[in-house]
Structures are given as C-alpha cells and as structure tokens.
Amino acid sequence: MRKFVAVLFLAVGALVGYSSHPVPAKAQVPSSDFFAFNIGGSVRLSVDLPQGELTCKVTQVANGFVGCARDDQQRQAERWINLRFVKVITPLER
Numbered sequence: 001m002r003k004f005v006a007v008l009f010l011a012v013g014a015l016v017g018y019s020s021h022p023v024p025a026k027a028q029v030p031s032s033d034f035f036a037f038n039i040g041g042s043v044r045l046s047v048d049l050p051q052g053e054l055t056c057k058v059t060q061v062a063n064g065f066v067g068c069a070r071d072d073q074q075r076q077a078e079r080w081i082n083l084r085f086v087k088v089i090t091p092l093e094r
Contacts, residue, residue, distance in 0.1 A: 037066075037089060045081060046088035054081065055092070 037043045037058055045054045045066075056068035056079075065080045 037091060042092040044090040044092055045086050046090075047081065048085045048087060056081065
C-alpha cells in the first residue's frame with residue numbers, strides 16, 4: 001500500500017510540475033528595416049543633441065546609426081548619428 005501511495009504522489013507531483021511549466025514564447029522576427037531615406041540621399045535630421053539640426057548625406061545605415069558624409073566628394077562616413085536621438089527626418093529638395 002505504501003508503494004502505491006508513493007507512486008500516486010509522484011505521479012500527481014509530476015503532473016502538477018508539468019502543467020505549471022510555462023511554454024516558451026517565440027518573438028516575432030522583424031520583417032525588414034524601414035528607413036525614411038535612401039543611401040546617397042541628403043537629409044535634414046532634427047536631433048536631441050546640442051546641434052539641434054544636422055544636414056547629412058547618408059553613406060551607410062548600420063546597427064541603429066546613420067553614417068553621414070559632410071560633403072559630396074567624400075563617400076566614407078565622417079560622422080555617425082544614433083537614430084535614437086533623431087526626432088524628425090526630412091529629405092532635402094534636389
């Protein structure tokens with residue numbers, strides 16, 4: 001009789017433990033990053049920085065940063081702006 005009660009408690013404990021175990025949630029996979037500007041285009045960035053507003057020719061976008069060249073001859077990024085600090089992005093007229 002003791003074996004039966006012990007097996008019964010073990011089975012009930014396993015059932016309770018299994019039912020209280022949460023099912024792991026799977027996060028949604030981001031479809032793709034959307035940017036309001038094109039690489040090579042010029043934009044005006046309103047930022048939460050002392051400069052307030054920056055004009056930027058976009059050279060790269062990587063890991064939440066936008067790379068800016070200061071003039072048209074340079075294709076390498078001279079400056080990186082964190083997109084968290086950007087409030088408004090306005091494309092410049094051509």
